[in-house]
Amino acid sequence: xxxxxxxLAALLGLTLLFSFGLAWSGQRQIQRVNILMPxxxxxxxxxxxxxxxxxxxxxxxxRVTRGPRDTESISDLAISSLLLGSPPFDALLMDVxxxxxxxxxxxxxxxxxxxEPQEIDALVAGARLGNHYDGVLYRWxxxxxxxxxxxxxxxMEAPPRTPDQLSSVGRRLMDDGAVxxxxxxxxxxxxxxxxxxxxMLSAFGGNWLNPQTGEPSLxxxxxxxxxxxxRSLIRDGISPKAVTNYSESESLQAFKAGDAALxxxxxxxxxxxxxxxxxxxxQVGVTLMVHNAGHQPAATLGSWxxxxxxxxxxxxxxIEAIRFLTSPDAQRERFRNQGYTPTDRSLFRDPEMxxxxxILPDLEQALTHAVxxxxxxxxxxxxxxLQRQLSGVLTDDLAVDQAMNKAQINSMTIVEAAGGAS
Amino acid sequence: xxxxxxWISLLLLWSLAPMLWQLISSFTTTAAxxxxxxxxxxxxTLIHYRQLLSSDPPFWRFLLNSTVLASASTVLTIALAxxxxxxxxxxxxxxxxxxxxxxxxxALFPYVLLFLALLELARSLNLGNSLLAxxxxxxxxxLPLALLLLTAAxxxxxxxxxxAAKLEGMSLVQRLRWVLIPLIAPATASxxxxxxxxxWNEYPIALTWxxxxxQLTLPVAMARIAGSSVYSVPYxxxxxxxxxxxxxxxxxxxxxxxxxxxxxxxxxxxx
Amino acid sequence: xxxxxxxPALLLMALIFGWPMLRYAWLSFHANSVLxxxxxxxxxxxxxxxxxxxxxxxxxVLQTSRFALVSVTAELFLALLIALLLDxxxxxxxxxxxxxxxxxxLPTTMMALGWxxxxxxxxxPLEAVAGxxxxxxxxxxxxxxxxxxxxxxxxxxKTTPFITLILLAGLQTIPADLYAAFRLEGGRSIQxxxxxxxxxxxxxxxxxxxxxxxQAFGVFDLIQVLTGGGPAGxxxxxxxxxxxxxxxxxxxGYSATVMLGGFLLLSLSILLGALALRLSGALRxxxx
Numbered sequence: 005x006x007x008x009x010x011x012l013a014a015l016l017g018l019t020l021l022f023s024f025g026l027a028w029s030g031q032r033q034i035q036r037v038n039i040l041m042p043x044x045x046x047x048x049x050x051x052x053x054x055x056x057x058x059x060x061x062x063x064x065x066x067r068v069t070r071g072p073r074d075t076e077s078i079s080d081l082a083i084s085s086l087l088l089g090s091p092p093f094d095a096l097l098m099d100v101x102x103x104x105x106x107x108x109x110x111x112x113x114x115x116x117x118x119x120e121p122q123e124i125d126a127l128v129a130g131a132r133l134g135n136h137y138d139g140v141l142y143r144w145x146x147x148x149x150x151x152x153x154x155x156x157x158x159x160m161e162a163p164p165r166t167p168d169q170l171s172s173v174g175r176r177l178m179d180d181g182a183v184x185x186x187x188x189x190x191x192x193x194x195x196x197x198x199x200x201x202x203x204m205l206s207a208f209g210g211n212w213l214n215p216q217t218g219e220p221s222l223x224x225x226x227x228x229x230x231x232x233x234x235r236s237l238i239r240d241g242i243s244p245k246a247v248t249n250y251s252e253s254e255s256l257q258a259f260k261a262g263d264a265a266l267x268x269x270x271x272x273x274x275x276x277x278x279x280x281x282x283x284x285x286x287q288v289g290v291t292l293m294v295h296n297a298g299h300q301p302a303a304t305l306g307s308w309x310x311x312x313x314x315x316x317x318x319x320x321x322x323i324e325a326i327r328f329l330t331s332p333d334a335q336r337e338r339f340r341n342q343g344y345t346p347t348d349r350s351l352f353r354d355p356e357m358x359x360x361x362x363i364l365p366d367l368e369q370a371l372t373h374a375v376x377x378x379x380x381x382x383x384x385x386x387x388x389x390l391q392r393q394l395s396g397v398l399t400d401d402l403a404v405d406q407a408m409n410k411a412q413i414n415s416m417t418i419v420e421a422a423g424g425a426s
Numbered sequence: 427x428x429x430x431x432x433w434i435s436l437l438l439l440w441s442l443a444p445m446l447w448q449l450i451s452s453f454t455t456t457a458a459x460x461x462x463x464x465x466x467x468x469x470x471t472l473i474h475y476r477q478l479l480s481s482d483p484p485f486w487r488f489l490l491n492s493t494v495l496a497s498a499s500t501v502l503t504i505a506l507a508x509x510x511x512x513x514x515x516x517x518x519x520x521x522x523x524x525x526x527x528x529x530x531x532x533a534l535f536p537y538v539l540l541f542l543a544l545l546e547l548a549r550s551l552n553l554g555n556s557l558l559a560x561x562x563x564x565x566x567x568x569l570p571l572a573l574l575l576l577t578a579a580x581x582x583x584x585x586x587x588x589x590a591a592k593l594e595g596m597s598l599v600q601r602l603r604w605v606l607i608p609l610i611a612p613a614t615a616s617x618x619x620x621x622x623x624x625x626w627n628e629y630p631i632a633l634t635w636x637x638x639x640x641q642l643t644l645p646v647a648m649a650r651i652a653g654s655s656v657y658s659v660p661y662x663x664x665x666x667x668x669x670x671x672x673x674x675x676x677x678x679x680x681x682x683x684x685x686x687x688x689x690x691x692x693x694x695x696x697x
Numbered sequence: 698x699x700x701x702x703x704x705p706a707l708l709l710m711a712l713i714f715g716w717p718m719l720r721y722a723w724l725s726f727h728a729n730s731v732l733x734x735x736x737x738x739x740x741x742x743x744x745x746x747x748x749x750x751x752x753x754x755x756x757x758v759l760q761t762s763r764f765a766l767v768s769v770t771a772e773l774f775l776a777l778l779i780a781l782l783l784d785x786x787x788x789x790x791x792x793x794x795x796x797x798x799x800x801x802x803l804p805t806t807m808m809a810l811g812w813x814x815x816x817x818x819x820x821x822p823l824e825a826v827a828g829x830x831x832x833x834x835x836x837x838x839x840x841x842x843x844x845x846x847x848x849x850x851x852x853x854x855k856t857t858p859f860i861t862l863i864l865l866a867g868l869q870t871i872p873a874d875l876y877a878a879f880r881l882e883g884g885r886s887i888q889x890x891x892x893x894x895x896x897x898x899x900x901x902x903x904x905x906x907x908x909x910x911x912q913a914f915g916v917f918d919l920i921q922v923l924t925g926g927g928p929a930g931x932x933x934x935x936x937x938x939x940x941x942x943x944x945x946x947x948x949x950g951y952s953a954t955v956m957l958g959g960f961l962l963l964s965l966s967i968l969l970g971a972l973a974l975r976l977s978g979a980l981r982x983x984x985x
């Protein structure tokens with residue numbers, strides 16, 4: 005009797021142990037990958053995630069955390085969890101302007117050992133930029149994005165090429181009564197203004213950071229010329245005064261209603277302009293921002309990409325998820341459904357893709373002229389200082405040279421104080 | 427309606443209208459929120475509440491977190507403040523005055539300025555993402571007010587009482603337990619409610635100490651809901667969250683109105 | 698023994714209030730940012746020089762002071778009226794007191810969202826009213842000139858009950874026979890307000906003024922959720938700027954400098970205010 009009871013107990017113990025062990029090993033096999041993305045991207049990848057999880061059932065469970073929609077808020081969320089240590093995320097969808105900051109803070113895992121040089125070569129020109137810091141690859145691009153000049157095919161034969169041409173075309177069309185404004189862009193005091201500035205600065209041959217020294221050069225003669233031109237657009241009425249409070253959506257609204265002859269905006273605007281409620285449907289072309297002879301045109305680099313966070317338990321699984329989400333098939337799907345610009349060069353020549361959007365060749369051309377905003381960890385502060393002065397010039401009529409001198413001095417102070425120079 | 431009734435109605439309108447608007451919005455369909463043309467009978471829905479309670483983590487989780495944290499903070503604060511307040515009253519007059527000035531200074535201090543150092547503290551002591559650990563800074567931040575209120579209460583007691591109990595041979599712990607604490611119970615209750623409210627509502631420290639969504643307290647969760655929608659007008663869900671989050675406080679205030687008023691009265695007189 | 702009772706509380710307060718200030722003082726003389734790999738490196742007074750020349754800091758000082766002064770003044774005025782009303786005896790007073798207390802009891806972030814919806818263009822009720830009376834779209838949340846007023850309204854709504862409570866407490870300490878005597882001598886009620894109520898209420902008014910000004914100077918929750926500091930930084934407060942420097946720009950040295958600088962300015966203005974009040978003797982004629 006006693007023996008029977010003991011055996012029973014032993015058996016029970018064994019069964020328990022066994023089932024526990026099974027559960028344990030089962031749990032260990034599944035690698036949980038958590039990626040933080042802004043809400044629109046999380047929604048755009050929902051189907052892909054489902055497919056990935058179906059294909060990797062029992063091995064990898066991918067979860068996309070739907071973060072805030074606003075670029076700043078999602079960075080706040082990521083940074084606060086990183087500062088606390090042991091963040092709940094394995095990877096992060098990153099805006100191009102964050103990369104230097106996150107990499108310098110030591111939060112990102114280098115990706116060089118996971119991606120081959122040929123894979124980088126297969127990317128379209130613009131998508132190759134903004135993924136490295138100090139020569140190390142930290143980000144794999146999910147979508148490409150650059151600034152474009154939208155023009156009205158029904159109002160002009162060809163788009164303007166130089167700043168002067170842009171002004172005169174705009175003026176002529178306004179005088180003819182064809183449009184209310186010549187050119188709409190992003191003049192509000194926010195990041196969009198910095199993006200527009202990078203393009204206009206390049207048009208006059210200037211650089212935000214001096215390429216030799218890496219220091220700000222906001223009071224160069226080229227910069228003064230560029231800002232002077234931006235101000236003249238508003239002073240001469242080629243851009244409406246309201247542009248100083250425009251972000252992308254207001255510019256798009258004006259252009260879509262047929263109120264403007266030219267617009268600076270991102271690729272997403274094109275699909276919007278082809279919708280049935282658009283007054284300019286089928287009459288819009290895209291091209292590069294105007295530039296003076298002898299200088300390179302510039303298209304400010306936008307773009308989002310995935311980065312692997314340091315301290316992830318199973319980097320291989322994370323990389324597999326990143327590869328899946330950035331695969332040509334995934335890009336094709338995102339392009340078809342959401343209109344996100346692909347990063348794979350071959351897709352720009354793909355007949356099916358071209359059918360979906362005739363502007364792909366123009367996009368590819370613009371991507372070859374992509375210019376990143378200064379890849380410094382202090383970018384956010386530098387951009388803020390610049391926006392303040394630019395906005396002052398555009399709205400309060402500050403003198404251009406005084407404002408840009410001030411932007412220059414303030415930028416230098418930030419670089420010196422934050423870098424430890426006394 | 428006489429003049430006074432008019433003023434009272436205006437006061438109630440000013441105090442309650444914003445919340446009533448939230449209440450109405452929380453039951454309004456997303457379509458009707460942005461379109462006044464939707465017929466009256468088709469404007470109403472429970473979808474926002476259903477969404478809120480079925481989200482991951484469900485909304486009641488934040489209410490629970492806040493309640494647990496606020497309760498823990500209150501208990502810790504009171505446990506520290508009662509002996510300390512008693513000790514303060516026993517200090518020589520000169521010391522008492524100095525410490526009271528210091529404590530009043532701390533009560534005035536805009537504590538949001540502490541967030542960076544407290545974040546460093548959380549990181550180095552590994553207290554991040556631990557809900558109950560937040561009770562430590564919360565107690566410290568509530569102590570100044572608690573001390574002001576409780577010293578005032580102890581000072582209000584006749585001094586002979588304590589001495590008589592001492593003569594009876596009661597130890598300090600016994601005197602506190604059987605004589606003094608029961609006598610300052612009303613002040614303690616008021617203090618506890620004020621501390622509870624503070625801990626329930628605190629935002630900046632919780633914002634920097636918590637990042638895992640299942641740990642969030644109500645104020646942080648609310649702020650996060652704000653940014654995390656793809657819709658430009660996701661206010662139906664916010665409004666529902668506001669209503670659910672306000673209910674416990676409505677109850678609290680209605681029940682303890684008297685204690686809150688008398689608590690601040692005492693603090694104001696002495697502080 | 699007495700000290701033993703005090704020690705735990707004192708230690709905890711020293712850790713949470715004292716240590717941060719010392720830490721900030723130390724950090725403010727160091728570069729501790731992404732550029733230094735988040736490791737502190739002494740940089741002399743560079744942070745403080747930067748603070749002096751930082752437009753954004755000084756703009757935020759002005760904006761924060763504007764917010765604090767305007768909202769606290771409005772709150773004090775409203776609270777006085779409400780306290781006088783709630784101090785009278787009438788049926789249902791307890792319930793009304795509790796209901797008017799509610800805005801103060803709710804988490805700031807919660808109603809900040811509510812206000813965002815109320816001020817929303819074009820769907821909020823405020824725009825509906827403005828449209829009805831023909832004021833056109835207000836765009837209140839997008840106007841660098843006017844958005845700060847939205848933050849003031851939200852703050853007045855939320856914190857007036859707090860001041861009301863303190864003033865109510867003060868009113869209850871005034872003996873009723875004082876008024877009776879005054880009326881016997883033929884005084885009018887408006888004179889009673891001037892000659893009895895306000896002088897006796899003055900300590901309470903000053904107390905709430907001091908407390909609220911200090912708190913409003915550190916405003917954070919409301920601004921962060923309602924406007925995020927925008928548009929174009931026009932509602933940014935000092936605390937929010939310090940928060941951005943730490944959490945967004947990863948510049949802890951400068952964040953500490955901003956906080957310490959703001960704190961010094963606040964302490965200085967409170968000291969000066971107290972001194973001026975005492976020197977001018979403004980209080981004397983009001984003393985009973």
